[in-house]
Amino acid sequence: MSIVEFKMPKMGESISEATIITWLKNVGDFVEAEETLLEVATDKVDSDVPSPVSGTIIEIRFHKDAVVEVGTVLALIDAEGVQEATRKIRAEGERSGAKQEIVESGRVEPSSKPTLQNIVHKTNPDAFISPLIISIAQKENLSIEELQSIPGSGTDGRLQKSDVFQYLKNRKYPLKSIPSINNQQPATSVYPKPKINFVEGKDHIVEMDRMRKMIADHMVYSKQTSPHVTSYIEVDVTNLVNWRNENKDKFQSKYNEKLTFTPVFVQAVAKAIVDFPMINVSVDEKNIIVHKDINIGMATALPSGNLIVPVVKNANEKDLVALAKDVNTLAEASRNNKLKPEEIQGSTFTISNVGTFGSLMGTPIINQPEVAILALGIIKKRPEVITTSKGDEIAIRSMMFLSLSFDHRVVDGFLGGSFLRKVGDYLEQFDTTTTL
Incomplete structure (x- = not known):
């Protein structure tokens, strides 16, 4: 049995992660080489990701809505004809500049993915902060100033969710102990959220799709950040x-x-x-x-x-x-x-x-x-x-x-x-x- 690690491919020059929209195959399904295996999203763009080999899917490690870094193993495929599979993977690796790892006879080679210790952080003040990062910051009560102080390990210093989680893990003091510009904590609003009247049988609920959620977060962030004139x-x-x-x-x-x-x-x-x-x-x-x-x-x-x-x-x-x-x-x-x-x-x-x-x-x-x-x-x-x-x-x-x-x-x-x-x-x- 020849096992191939199917990894998140690089979707663009500055793309370091992508969100899984949907898998088109399930564990146990057979997939042809170059057949679309799943759909992923980067920012607001959806892309089809093809399988590098023909074979049977034996494991899926990440599911819908998961945010996965480039190079991370998404699934394992029992490939048919390891020599042909190896040739295709190596050819794809030469085109994308990404190293593909092949596991033969059930033996998994150790990953060469760099750790946080051997990554050279370079900060880029103009790096884009994704809506995902903003969402995490809001949940963890991170201010924009504290968020911007975290070194990013992504391409061109882009901040990734792993950077934020590592920072939170090692943070030695809670956010509330950090003085604000005026050395005062902003007052918490006590204004109650307005009640929404919902008429059963007449009104209906439409859940925001992924793109609409991103737009909503981006618009709110912009209004909170910039005084508009x-x-x-x-x-x-x-x-x-x-x-x-x-x-x-x-x-x-x-x-x-x-x-x-x-x-x-x-x-x-x-x-x-x-x-x-x-x-x-x-x-x-x-x-x-x-x-x-x-x-x-x-x-x-x-x-x-x-x-x-x-x-x-x-x-x-x-x-x-x-x-x-x-x-x-x-x-x-x-x-x-x-x-x-x-x-x-x-x-x-x-x-x-x-x-x-x-x-x-x-x-x-x-x-x-x-x-x-x-x-x-x-x-x-x-x-x-x-x-x-x-x-x-x-x-x-x-x-x-x-x-x-x-x-x-x-x-x-x-x-x-x-x-x-x-x-x-x-x-x-x-x-x-x-x-x-």
């Missing part, structure tokens, strides 16, 4: 609308890509960030991390009603054609649940086109750890007073509202307002002589 401007995009209407068919024919307004919005935001780089930052306690890369996240609604934010990387370095290709590819992948983990990570600024749903304007919640988010309202035609060479006249113009929510810890009214006005200027002054 929202500024608004109105822009005249008549020239932009006319140019797009005149060129969309030509663009589609020449580049085989749809020409929507989104790449133009991304381009305008990227240009404005170059002008105001302090809007492209993250906050780490008393430090401001200024990001060199300009990666624009696009808040995108999924068919399920949930929200995801695919990212246009290095948007300031791309022309309109390249941006259109990126936007269309990411939007299509979002609709078909085909986004890769790395495609929803690394954003430094986010836009949300609330006009898609007919909204005039919005007050978006900041996508942590960013410090600002831009909402774009619906483009509507209406009569406006404009100044011409003949004086003031009333004309039909295409108008839209832009609203910028920003973190008032580091973005004041001058910076927020100036940046927002600059985005509006780029849209109003769009070069309609642009040739395609």
Whole structure:
């Protein structure tokens, strides 16, 4: 009997763990090589994980909703033809850079997984804190300051749940003994939770799915972390609308890509960030991390009603054609649940086109750890007073509202307002002589 250890594969550059959604096979079932064995989730992206070999599953070590680190053994498979299995596993290991261990004749080789003692911790103040870590911190009464002080053993210093549990195990004093900034404990609210009236036979309960729980945690965390301020401007995009209407068919024919307004919005935001780089930052306690890369996240609604934010990387370095290709590819992948983990990570600024749903304007919640988010309202035609060479006249113009929510810890009214006005200027002054 040839036993193969089936491990959690590496799902992306900065992915150190994944959540099991469901097993498609049970103990005793036969699985073909390359057949999907289970579905896992990293952040908000679901992925199929195939079996590296053909064989019978003899043990499953982790079940639904378990959060498992990359490289951890998930199951044991009694493989058919160990030589062929070994070849496939080694080939997969060479592609992913992960070492696969094969156990022959029931003998399990010792794991080479590093211990906490021989891991060199490197802290990254800008490392993403996952909703799972936030949930653990809330249950254990860990403040965000104490949580950020824990060295992360994941890729690029990312904090993992094992780091938090190790810290809790070795903590020499309870959290309540740690003085707060004002040397006082915050008062515990005595306000009772409002009662929810439930009418049996009429009302029904819908349990949040995994993604909705993550969104809920992320939104609450953002509101608790950043003091939100929202500024608004109105822009005249008549020239932009006319140019797009005149060129969309030509663009589609020449580049085989749809020409929507989104790449133009991304381009305008990227240009404005170059002008105001302090809007492209993250906050780490008393430090401001200024990001060199300009990666624009696009808040995108999924068919399920949930929200995801695919990212246009290095948007300031791309022309309109390249941006259109990126936007269309990411939007299509979002609709078909085909986004890769790395495609929803690394954003430094986010836009949300609330006009898609007919909204005039919005007050978006900041996508942590960013410090600002831009909402774009619906483009509507209406009569406006404009100044011409003949004086003031009333004309039909295409108008839209832009609203910028920003973190008032580091973005004041001058910076927020100036940046927002600059985005509006780029849209109003769009070069309609642009040739395609």
